[in-house]
Structures are given as C-alpha cells and as structure tokens.
Ligand code: UDP
C-alpha cells in the first residue's frame with residue numbers, strides 16, 4: 001500500500017480537482033498497488049472540511065484527519081505521517097504544485113529497492129525573486145553549518161519507505177521542520193527532476209512574514 005499524505009488549509013474548490021487528477025494519474029497503478037489518501041484538514045475556515053467529508057476517493061481508502069485549529073503545514077504533515085499506514089508514503093501539496101505525474105516513477109524506483117525518491121526542481125521560475133533569493137540564502141547558510149545537508153530545490157514532495165517514515169515518526173521534535181528531519185533520517189535516495197507548475201487553483205497560504 002502507498003499512502004499519499006496531503007495537508008489542506010483553506011483549499012475549498014481544490015479538493016475535487018486534487019482527486020480528479022490523482023485518480024487519473026494513479027488509476028493505471030491501482031490494479032497492482034493499493035492506495036491510501038491521508039488528507040489532513042489544518043483548521044480550514046472555508047468549505048475544505050465539508051468537501052473532504054463528501055469525497056469518495058476514485059479508488060483505495062480515504063483517511064481524514066481533522067486538526068482542532070490551524071497548526072501550519074509542518075504539523076499537519078506530521079499528523080498525516082502518524083496516520084499513514086502505507087509501505088511507502090508520499091507527502092504532497094493539495095494545490096498540485098507537486099505533480100502527481102511523478103508518483104508512478106517514484107513507485108517504480110521504490111519497487112526496485114530505493115527507499116527514498118526525491119523530487120527536485122529543475123529551476124525556481126515559478127517563484128518570485130524574493131522567495132528565490134531568500135531560499136537560496138537559506139540553503140547556503142544551512143548547508144554550511146549543518147552536518148546533514150538539505151538538498152536544495154527539493155520540497156517535502158518525495159517518496160519515503162515505511163522504514164524512513166518510522167524513523168521520522170520516532171523523533172521527539174515537536175516544532176518540526178519536516179524537510180530537515182526527512183534529510184536527517186538518511187537512507188539511499190534517488191532523484192527525479194521536475195518543473196514546478198503554478199498552483200492549480202486558489203492562492204498561497206504563505207506571506208513573507210510567515211515564511
Ligand atoms: N498548508 C497547511 N497549513 C498552513 C498552510 C499551508 O496545511 O497553515 C498546506 C496547503 O493547503 C498546501 C501546502 O500546505 O497543501 C502548501 O501550501 P501553499 O501551496 O500555500 O505553499 P506554497 O506552495 O505557496 O509554498
């Protein structure tokens with residue numbers, strides 16, 4: 001079983017688009033592989049929760065986690081990881097900026113025996129210059145200081161084997177930076193490169209102060 005774990009915060013209108021696209025892309029695999037969709041509602045103030053409750057997944061199982069308030073993406077993803085039961089777990093954004101089209105290739109690599117399959121962005125053209133430069137500065141400083149580097153231009157979007165998920169789940173950190181923890185866990189990794197598309201619908205939940 002493969003778990004797709006997605007945090008949803010004020011993503012009304014996105015839920016149907018998300019499941020339509022995942023259904024389309026993953027259906028050919030669904031005869032051989034079981035899927036579990038773990039959707040975490042991160043205290044949305046719009047119709048997201050209702051839309052998720054009304055969803056009938058295209059196949060597989062839907063696990064709905066409803067947080068008591070907005071905790072932020074890191075915590076939402078962490079909660080999703082706790083509920084995921086798959087032999088592999090794929091964290092993925094709700095807005096389809098993490099293209100589901102990469103998932104079949106991730107699964108193929110995983111079935112060949114690679115425990116981590118990273119999705120790395122070819123370029124950051126879909127980001128503004130401020131996000132690009134602050135992000136480049138962050139990785140430069142972090143990777144000079146830290147013993148375990150974080151691969152630049154990778155997000156949370158990746159496939160991790162159950163063994164990796166269990167390591168991350170066992171960590172005691174409560175203020176979590178998932179990308180850092182996922183890198184810290186180690187394990188052999190393969191890399192797929194992709195071009196990040198703009199949001200399928202709605203707008204970013206970040207502002208620069210938050211970032
Ligand atoms: N998200 C969340 N809680 C938040 C902010 C964002 O669960 O407080 C989710 C959001 O619904 C999306 C993912 O995190 O699935 C990434 O958010 P967004 O697309 O707004 O970030 P960006 O792509 O602009 O960095």
Ligand code: MG
Pocket residue numbers: 093095097199204
């Ligand atoms: Mg986004």
